[in-house]
Amino acid sequence: MTAPQEFRWEPDAGADPTTYTYTFGGVAPVASIRPGTLLSTWTMDCFGGRVRSTSDMASEVCDPRLLNPQSGPFYVEGAMLGDTLAVHFVSIEPRESWGVSSTVPFFGALTSTPMTAMLHTSLLERTWIYEIDRAESVVRYLAADTPFTAALPLDPMHGTVGVAPALSEVRSSLAPGDWGGNMDTPEMRAGVTCYLGVNVEGALFSLGDGHARQGEGETCGVAVECAMDTTVILDVVRGRPTAWPRIESDGYIMTTGSARPLEDAFRIAHHQMVLWVAELTGQSAIDSYQFVSQTALTPIANVVDTAYTVVCKVPKSVLGGAIAMDGKHAELRRKAASWHA
Amino acid sequence: MTAPQEFRWEPDAGADPTTYTYTFGGVAPVASIRPGTLLSTWTMDCFGGRVRSTSDMASEVCDPRLLNPQSGPFYVEGAMLGDTLAVHFVSIEPRESWGVSSTVPFFGALTSTPMTAMLHTSLLERTWIYEIDRAESVVRYLAADTPFTAALPLDPMHGTVGVAPALSEVRSSLAPGDWGGNMDTPEMRAGVTCYLGVNVEGALFSLGDGHARQGEGETCGVAVECAMDTTVILDVVRGRPTAWPRIESDGYIMTTGSARPLEDAFRIAHHQMVLWVAELTGQSAIDSYQFVSQTALTPIANVVDTAYTVVCKVPKSVLGGAIAMDGKHAELRRKAASWHA
């Protein structure tokens, strides 16, 4: 196998922030990529780098219309409606030695929000700065009100990964849905392949919202946000549509659902998994329903975004050697290995 | 340490099924237990043993008013309103070499139900029988419509664990809530301690609904159901109320929430965890909110019962050595070890 073609694209952190990409759809591609290309880029943090110390409050230093900038969109040559875009994450590495989290007024799972509208005043707004120690592979948390500290495992991932939506819609990078977007699942880490259904010619792939780590649910709405150096291989699985984003790791196949209420996100993820396992193992739908009921892991991804996201995982070890997506994950894994060598 | 006092109680499988316990509250205790006692018992499967082959359909052989029989209730001496009942699971072992699962008309997460009422006809009703192989520590699944088979890890647990509810309510053993009940979380396995707030004198503890294993979400509504041989130590943490059931394992503290919609179950579990971590680490609530947001695991337990259940888990390794519930888990762990020895 020959090493993949490489392509580098960088956002211009010094440009006018209004020129960044804040939507899936509605933006002209920044580059055209041949399938199989190894794309290396970096992504700004969700605040566009504007929250840098514990005295920076997001509600003061950020324009609410300019949150969660994405790197892209990338036009993938030959990707057509009815195909699936395969995004293999070769590496995801924090770009700086610090990350940031915060509470944001009327945003998060344990607060009134504009959609779960109540008469409360907002919770306290606060910013926490984490040290990212790549040598020790930890992020260091410091409580603000007491001396409590903790070292948490570094586990870099992308909160936002997606393509242009269907129906000519243009969606904010704060929203998740069947186009991907702001799913905020910690499963989106290096080593996995994300499958996204193509809705428009060229797919128009973007990514952003790097997290040094996050808890499942992203409860306060903000993870350990950081700029991220990321390398992916973009490829196309032709003639195979994908209704909702899927992820494959070496050990698991995973489906996602993004909806409100949260049980509908659960239903989508499990419905997709029942269909996928039936296809992979040749089982009937009702048998697959039974089988998934006994084998699924079901971590919550986020309960804070415009839709909530649930992941359903089934271990490959129980699937009798079935191969998903024509073996695309293994193929891209090998391709990535050849590049690292 | 002296070995704990032992007590054995057995349900009468040959009795009239209308005499079994099907509620939390509303039933006279079957025995009175001194705190610290090692209680050994067994529990019938959720169908009361009436679904025994692939030709037995639950809707035909079971009375819908006589589902999910519980062993108990047990009156725990000295347990008072404002205390917490600690239930340490010493061992949970399938009693037979088979388990059963099924689809049940209008019950489950991917079907219309009486509460999510629609105009569809019911999905196909079917029963699957699993071989439970304790030597190999697996359960063996056989698809009905194709030759597909799989060996799945044996992971015994109790779906239903609880006490009498507050407000003089009597709740069906099919319902989960702040009294525990039918939470259907695979975290309720041997080695953990479950903490339940006491609502009435004597707590009135029952358990049942053994599962040889289940997936997270219990999607079709029925796990690998089986009769279970179970040993617990019952103890009381005095003067410490517990609003929602909690679980402690050697590695994790866990909270639960049971509600609809599912995001409210999430909110309860995470709200409880924020309060608990604040108490254990001395952090302020807002710092704890931040900390839990980055450290929680959040597996879904069930999306099929009268309320849905979510679990929130935080690893003890990040809590700086904090001790939960006055060290009751470690104490009961040691007590259990002394008994085994």
Next chain:
Amino acid sequence: MTAPQEFRWEPDAGADPTTYTYTFGGVAPVASIRPGTLLSTWTMDCFGGRVRSTSDMASEVCDPRLLNPQSGPFYVEGAMLGDTLAVHFVSIEPRESWGVSSTVPFFGALTSTPMTAMLHTSLLERTWIYEIDRAESVVRYLAADTPFTAALPLDPMHGTVGVAPALSEVRSSLAPGDWGGNMDTPEMRAGVTCYLGVNVEGALFSLGDGHARQGEGETCGVAVECAMDTTVILDVVRGRPTAWPRIESDGYIMTTGSARPLEDAFRIAHHQMVLWVAELTGQSAIDSYQFVSQTALTPIANVVDTAYTVVCKVPKSVLGGAIAMDGKHAELRRKAASWHA
């Protein structure tokens, strides 16, 4: 037609409040009633009369375990599982010249609650006293912080009407469900007949929670609460089960659904209406679905109780003269008229 037999029962307002009825199920009947009897009684307000001025705060003067006392339960002779209890409201009249409303910490639709758990502090607790002017048929509202006042139409109703639940459950009078209970719909006014499915011998009917009026949704959780003088006729429709409470007025047939999330309450109410209209008009289910889709009114009842309630109303004028429930409403209407005469 001979006038109906009359029966009077009164709660003992001077008794120990712990002796009142606070549940559906779990309480011995206070009297046995022959079907067709005209039962006259009165009901305490939801606070048991303990909030009487703007300086009485419910959280201070009320025991949270002793809220919403019911008059009853009444054993209705001959009512059996599979029958329907018909409750015709002959008159509902405020007993005093004042009513009370309040905000209650962590209760209501626009506040965090124990089930929609958040980290906010509670909203301001406040009590409002309304003058009930029966001569003018209004209740008079006085704002607390400004001189604003308004006279609102008097529209007396019962928030809580129900029977003992199925599955041997005992439910708090704060909860609504398929047994009726705390539905909090303003449609439960004089002149209507409420139909409740019988779950236990004698039905065990209770009622309470009189409101001089309420808005649809009962947004803050508390209506214009008052003690109520009420007369009903209790009757039995034999051999006709009723899955969820229904209401019939001179102009409308109505179904109710009580569930969370609110769309499930909607689904239950509309599913029941589709089935009912199909039965009454002889239409197929799919035609009835179409017909209800164009003819239903759908006011929200409450979004504050342990389940939320939605009402579906279809005008009799479009039903081609169909007669519901064997004409029981018209029969009881006539019976009531004969009594008044």
Next chain:
Amino acid sequence: MTAPQEFRWEPDAGADPTTYTYTFGGVAPVASIRPGTLLSTWTMDCFGGRVRSTSDMASEVCDPRLLNPQSGPFYVEGAMLGDTLAVHFVSIEPRESWGVSSTVPFFGALTSTPMTAMLHTSLLERTWIYEIDRAESVVRYLAADTPFTAALPLDPMHGTVGVAPALSEVRSSLAPGDWGGNMDTPEMRAGVTCYLGVNVEGALFSLGDGHARQGEGETCGVAVECAMDTTVILDVVRGRPTAWPRIESDGYIMTTGSARPLEDAFRIAHHQMVLWVAELTGQSAIDSYQFVSQTALTPIANVVDTAYTVVCKVPKSVLGGAIAMDGKHAELRRKAASWHA
């Protein structure tokens, strides 16, 4: 008062359907309108006129990407971010003597959908044709499976009314939200004024989805759909932002909320009403919360679209003569009257 300037715009029903407007945002305006102009237009039905008989099935004759065409968008001169667009409906009249409704596979409130994903097969797809009799002011329903018929009051309205969304989003005309869109409330009838917050210069107003009538909830997902002749006056309330669409009639002020789950739509509508009533009457927020709790009517609009919509109505008669939106409704009412004369 001089009669308003008039402007007529017509869609080209003979054009390539891909050229129609199917989104809010993302489309160049078809015309520029001076505030105060009386705009007369007509709108195609939601199927673009392609479902014309009981043998036309929407899933066969319609392209799912080409549903719910809108007339517009209209650029309103001088409308700026922070202003409110006032849309006064002068007349809404069915253009033909027939309307159409249908069941659509996996769409509606009493069926599994792609978001409430289940394993059921779809309900029966069927089309119903209604006669629209403007002389008698009724629509005539014919059941398909039995001879049942009914004449239902004609009550023309627009299901879809909106402006370009915020955050550079482009949203399908099937979606409702804070930009308006597919709210599907029968309150949007002739004689009311709809207030929409302006998100982009010129507002970019569109409307469509005429209904000869609909039930509250639009249960099966499709009303009595018809092409509509409609006249509106477009005007701007400067310097007054509107967070969620509001409606004013001669008798009521109304707020809307569109979200999932349905209780969040309720919360938004009631939260907006509490704020609005407080502003109009000078009451504090907590007094207004109490007042709205006793005075609101709360009909459900739709439980079928991508978000569900709830309306909150408070009668002007209890507001002490308060004037909303600087009296814009009365002003436009007079303007409309002068035109009719």
